[in-house]
Amino acid sequence: NAGVTQTPKFQVLKTGQxxxxxxxxxxxxxxxxxxxxxxxxxxRLIHYSVGAGITxxxxxxxxxxxxxxxxxxxxxxxxSAAPSQTSVYFCASTYSGVDTDTQYFGPGTRLTVL
Amino acid sequence: xxxxxxxxxxxxxxxxxxxxxxxTYTATGYPSLFWYxxxxxxxxxxxxxxxxADDKGSNKGFEATYRKETTSFHLEKGSVQVSDxxxxxxxxxxxxxxxxxxKLVFGQGTRLTINP
Numbered sequence: 001n002a003g004v005t006q007t008p009k010f011q012v013l014k015t016g017q018x019x020x021x022x023x024x025x026x027x028x029x030x031x032x033x034x035x036x037x038x039x040x041x042x043x044r045l046i047h048y049s050v051g052a053g054i055t056x057x058x059x060x061x062x063x064x065x066x067x068x069x070x071x072x073x074x075x076x077x078x079x080s081a082a083p084s085q086t087s088v089y090f091c092a093s094t095y096s097g098v099d100t101d102t103q104y105f106g107p108g109t110r111l112t113v114l
Numbered sequence: 115x116x117x118x119x120x121x122x123x124x125x126x127x128x129x130x131x132x133x134x135x136x137x138t139y140t141a142t143g144y145p146s147l148f149w150y151x152x153x154x155x156x157x158x159x160x161x162x163x164x165x166x167a168d169d170k171g172s173n174k175g176f177e178a179t180y181r182k183e184t185t186s187f188h189l190e191k192g193s194v195q196v197s198d199x200x201x202x203x204x205x206x207x208x209x210x211x212x213x214x215x216x217k218l219v220f221g222q223g224t225r226l227t228i229n230p
């Protein structure tokens with residue numbers, strides 16, 4: 001089991017550029033989510049998905065899009081990057097049944113927007 | 115809304131010292147409480163959890179007790195090691211809400227450094 005994988009590990013963008021952060025899990029988890037981690041603020045939920053074809057907004061969704069076409073993958077899209085989106089991004093997944101509250105996190109993507 | 119407040123860091127201790135990291139929460143329902151740990155260069159991993167009042171979570175020598183009367187979930191370890199150096203996050207979820215079990219609300223994190 002690879003668990004939760006994220007690519008790339010590091011990325012530098014210019015303001016206005018677009019990119020997609022990739023997230024995949026091989027644990028057949030139904031629930032997946034994206035968080036951003038900023039200094040002094042902990043992690044904040046951006047978007048989440050309870051299964052293929054179903055997504056919803058979290059606490060800080062503005063500037064980000066998501067889709068969930070398969071159980072395994074949950075990409076996060078930045079359509080027009082802004083310096084305020086400089087952060088470390090974590091993808092997480094969990095079961096929808098027993099022990100649903102234990103989340104498994106990927107290693108993160110460090111994004112810098114200039 | 116729900117929130118979590120952790121003690122300010124960073125915290126620096128000597129090996130074998132006693133550790134306490136304070137965590138308090140605000141929630142309207144009956145939350146589940148967690149401690150996650152982030153080692154350098156890695157993602158977060160669950161350290162321990164408690165799902166109801168007076169439950170004690172424990173793992174790797176760390177303990178935390180769910181105190182509803184003081185809305186707290188303080189992390190403790192009797193003798194820390196250099197390998198415990200990491201960032202520690204307190205978090206909650208609200209399984210009473212639809213989809214709430216999977217939505218974590220985090221504290222700001224506490225960076226812990228243990229010196230030999």
